[in-house]
Amino acid sequence: MKFSLLHVAFYLPAALAIWPRPRNLTTGDTPIRLASDFSIKFSHIPKIPQDLSDAVSRTMKFLTTDQLQILLPDRGASLSNIIRSARTLPSLTISLSNPSSQLKSISEDAVAGLGVTDESYTLLVPNTGGAILNAKTALGLLRGLATFEQLWFYLDRMIYTLQAPIQIEDSPVYVN
Amino acid sequence: MANPFRHSNLCSSNAPSFPVSNIKRTLDAMSWVKINHFHWHVVDSQSFALVIPGFEELAQEGAYSAEQVYTPMDVEDIVSYAASVCLSSTFPSNLSLILSQRGIDVMVEIDTPGHSSAIFRSHPEHIACPEATPWAQFAGGTFQSSKRMSLVLLHTPPNIEPPAGQLRLASSSTTNFTANMIQAVSSMFPSKLFNTGGDEININCYVEDKSTQEDLGESCLV
Numbered sequence: 001m002k003f004s005l006l007h008v009a010f011y012l013p014a015a016l017a018i019w020p021r022p023r024n025l026t027t028g029d030t031p032i033r034l035a036s037d038f039s040i041k042f043s044h045i046p047k048i049p050q051d052l053s054d055a056v057s058r059t060m061k062f063l064t065t066d067q068l069q070i071l072l073p074d075r076g077a078s079l080s081n082i083i084r085s086a087r088t089l090p091s092l093t094i095s096l097s098n099p100s101s102q103l104k105s106i107s108e109d110a111v112a113g114l115g116v117t118d119e120s121y122t123l124l125v126p127n128t129g130g131a132i133l134n135a136k137t138a139l140g141l142l143r144g145l146a147t148f149e150q151l152w153f154y155l156d157r158m159i160y161t162l163q164a165p166i167q168i169e170d171s172p173v174y175v176n
Numbered sequence: 177m178a179n180p181f182r183h184s185n186l187c188s189s190n191a192p193s194f195p196v197s198n199i200k201r202t203l204d205a206m207s208w209v210k211i212n213h214f215h216w217h218v219v220d221s222q223s224f225a226l227v228i229p230g231f232e233e234l235a236q237e238g239a240y241s242a243e244q245v246y247t248p249m250d251v252e253d254i255v256s257y258a259a260s261v262c263l264s265s266t267f268p269s270n271l272s273l274i275l276s277q278r279g280i281d282v283m284v285e286i287d288t289p290g291h292s293s294a295i296f297r298s299h300p301e302h303i304a305c306p307e308a309t310p311w312a313q314f315a316g317g318t319f320q321s322s323k324r325m326s327l328v329l330l331h332t333p334p335n336i337e338p339p340a341g342q343l344r345l346a347s348s349s350t351t352n353f354t355a356n357m358i359q360a361v362s363s364m365f366p367s368k369l370f371n372t373g374g375d376e377i378n379i380n381c382y383v384e385d386k387s388t389q390e391d392l393g394e395s396c397l398v
Contacts, residue, residue, distance in 0.1 A: 019209050051277040110212065110258075110279045113368040119212070119279075142279045143210050150208075 016163065017068070018150045022170040030127045031079075033160035034063065034152065035088035043095040049105035052138045056094070059145045067154040070162075076155045083160045091130040092148060094141055109139035119143050120171035125151065127164050143170065196250050203258045207278035214258055215371065217285045218246060221316070221339055224294035226251075226286075228360050238294035251364050255282045284365050286358055287373030290316040293341025302350040304385035305378075306341040314340035314384070316376035342381050346391035 016027065040056045042048055069075040076083070096103065109117040121135035121144035133144040147168060152159045203214065218226045224238030227247045239245045246254075258280035296306035308314040317336025344350040362370050382388045 054277060106277055106279055107256075110281050111366045111368065119210075139279050142207075146208055146210055 016151075017071070018147055022147060022168045023173060024167075024169040026165075026167045027163040028127065028165045029162065030164045031082050031086040031160060031162045032089050032125070032127065032164040033083055033086050033158045035090045038063075038089060038091065038159075040092045040094065043093045044099045045094070045096055045103060046099075047103065049103060049107075049138055051106045052103075052141060055106060055142050055145055059149055062149045063152060063159060066149070066152075068152070069155065070153040076153060079162070080156060083155060083158050086160060087128060089125065089131055089164075092133060093130055094133050096141075097134060097136045103138055106138045106142050109137050118171075120169075121147075123147055123166070123168040123170070125161070125164055125166040196246070196253060199254055200257050203254070203278055203280055206280055210279075212279055212281060213369075214280050214282045215285060216254075216282055217287065217371075219286055219291075219294065221291045221293040221337065221341065224297070226361070228357060228364070230360050231357050233298040234295060234357070237297035248364060255365060258282050281367050281369065282365060283367050283369040283371055284361060285371035285373055286361055287375075288354055288358075289343035289345045289374075290376045290378070291373060292343045293339045295343065296341050299353070302344055302347070302353055303341045304344050304388050305381035306339075308340040308381065308384070311338035311340050312336060314378055314381045316340070316342065316378045316381075318376060336376075336378075340378065340381055342377060344385070344388050344391070345382070346388050346395065348391075 016025075018025070040060060070079075117139050118136045119140050121133060121140040123131070123133050123144050125131040125148075131148070133141060133148065135141045135144055147170065151161050151166060153161065206214065219238075223240045223244065224234045225240075225245050227235045227245050229248060235245045236242075256277070258278050293303065293306060296303035300306060305314045315336045315338045343354055358370070358372065
């Protein structure tokens with residue numbers, strides 16, 4: 001086990017591929033992988049805009065079809081056992097900072113004008129338990145989904161990261 | 177989003193008409209990296225590729241070919257892809273329903289008064305120095321934007337492009353036509369933003385254009 005952790009640590013510098021880099025990003029060194037029945041759920045959002053649920057469907061599809069392999073000479077093959085025995089992430093739960101407010105669609109947010117819509121989000125992918133995405137708007141949730149999609153690599157039908165827990169706070173750096 | 181700019185913008189100058197599928201592929205890539213505006217330079221000097229309701233002749237005569245155009249349905253498709261919810265087929269009603277699913281606001285640019293030569297094909301009355309030659313003396317570019325720039329550019333090739341031709345900015349008939357056309361285009365897009373260009377005018381084109389000089393004379397501007 002000790003050898004395994006050292007092994008993982010050796011590969012860490014190659015392990016994140018989020019573009020552009022989130023404003024605040026902290027990572028750990030625990031490998032986890034998506035559960036085979038991984039799902040994305042909404043928490044206390046009374047009326048989910050159609051384009052937000054479409055975005056979630058796209059994210060689910062992207063996670064399973066992207067198949068990006070880690071940028072190492074063996075594409076992660078030597079990590080196979082570590083990944084296989086890693087804890088699994090059962091779900092990503094999507095929630096709103098202000099659940100009582102009427103959630104506008106992504107589309108309405110996108111065309112609202114310069115600097116009108118808050119695109120910030122926070123994303124937590126823990127070592128154990130489910131992941132949490134939180135934002136104030138549907139557009140913020142879309143940005144968080146885009147980041148979530150980019151946390152993962154693929155090996156032998158496993159979708160994994162080596163760097164849990166991952167904690168991200170993100171928003172545009174410059175304001176109009 | 178780490179995206180350093182709240183208004184991060186990809187500008188596509190595609191009057192030559194990229195297929196809609198290429199634009200959609202680009203919109204996908206934009207959303208992955210959290211770019212939130214698509215600046216669509218949809219017409220240019222060489223080709224007028226946008227089919228505008230009420231102004232169909234512009235693309236009919238001014239596009240490279242009948243196939244190399246963006247119809248209102250294409251625009252609807254692109255905006256709602258950047259976007260999403262299906263629109264009613266009764267274009268252009270209910271445009272406020274066009275939704276930007278990928279979080280991308282599509283800002284269209286109709287470049288004026290320069291970069292408008294292709295309008296000459298259907299409306300010769302609105303264009304000064306259409307396709308005038310030698311084009312290096314009449315076409316638009318950045319070569320004469322300032323004295324200092326000219327000095328710099330003495331040593332570099334001028335950044336100008338044929339064909340020549342600019343909207344007759346002193347003609348009231350042309351300004352009315354342009355305003356109406358821009359209004360028609362703006363109703364095709366749900367964005368609050370619109371770009372009317374404004375760069376790379378060739379002064380000599382207007383100096384040599386008799387009609388423009390007469391209009392300027394009437395308005396006592398010369």
